[in-house]
Amino acid sequence: MTPVHSSSPADVPQLGLRERKKIKTRTAIRDATYALIEEQGYEATTVEQIAERAEVSPSTVFRYFPTKEDIVLTDEYDSVMQDELRARPADEPWMESVRHILHRALDVSEADHEITRLRAHLMIQVPAVRARMMESMSVTGRLLAEVIAERAGRDADDLEVRVQTMSLIGGLTEVYQYWAENGMRDDLHGLTDRALHVLEHGLPPKKP
Amino acid sequence: MTPVHSSSPADVPQLGLRERKKIKTRTAIRDATYALIEEQGYEATTVEQIAERAEVSPSTVFRYFPTKEDIVLTDEYDSVMQDELRARPADEPWMESVRHILHRALDVSEADHEITRLRAHLMIQVPAVRARMMESMSVTGRLLAEVIAERAGRDADDLEVRVQTMSLIGGLTEVYQYWAENGMRDDLHGLTDRALHVLEHGLPPKKP
DNA sequence: TAGCTTTTGAGAGCTACTCTCATTTTATGG
């Protein structure tokens, strides 16, 4: 859900020079982007500026990332989440498994909490980013659906499975949005638990 | 959810000439857009072409619609739905109310089923359109939240209310997507009922 | 070192979208 971008430069030793350079360029572009956005904001930052600071040509930027939004938003963590979900005991209720990996994902994102916050900020400020984020959430949803389908003994293309999954994604996206709108003060773990409770048992009556 | 664009030209008599012309221009742009998209596809259709066929200048097109996607997607029906939802008996369980207005909305969209299908098609073909549609769904969600909050005796800004609402929206969006992907053969009413059942009672076990 | 493949940069081109300013069109008040 929330990614890591700053890869330690030493953890890929056996790769060829070509591959290593690619990774370097990729992170250079991302870092340049994050820096510029914090200085000037998202819209004010042009791809040309990004290219300049990353010391590559604009063409190269687009070779690495299809759109400007993707520079900020791409995770490589979807499949990791999927694997972790699969690693949970097969007889565990899937909602319980989801709860587990969500909290794990939150732990990871806390390590990168600068970026988590920047993204949250962009999400409520920049419509294009929000839209792109929803896109990527629905991709995550597809992966989730496969695992949920396994557990439920159903097909991943099942309407029921897909609806269940995307309703989950929708609810969780709203948690993030809520958190961002309220100044990122609340504890995301707590909010997530409240959300999962609603999704499992429906709206509890009254309270305020 | 799905809008009407072709407004009968006679149902706005007491409006000034100015207002009438505006409406005419608006629908001219929309009709031109729909026609061109069916002839050439979405991407191949430029705003310049749209302007030409609608007999206005490109500037005017952008004065009426902020983005190209909006020409295809803007509904004026959100507030109508909200009103209808409010008109339901106050003691009716809100899920039941939602079911009612969804089926009503589907009836309306059947009247315009050309456009409903075109949109569904664009939704699975054009990422930008899909993204924009999700945006507009989440706006609908905000309106829904207000009514659901009333019924549940809660605040519309409540995390619980917002999560419930957006999970509903997420699930329903997936119904539309499912329908589009499967050649728009199924009955949307039936699919919607199945979705609502999942959202209310969770994933039923096994079946295929 | 030679020859092959991959990556990069330069640059041209398209289109969505914005802004400004002059011109036309509609509304209004005397």
Added chain:
DNA sequence: CCATAAAATGAGAGTAGCTCTCAAAAGCTA
């Protein structure tokens, strides 16, 4: 009915995201 204000339009210039092509540079293989 005309003069004047207000609103809508068109023309045009400009920005930026994004695509494509082609030739030069860099890494790989023998």
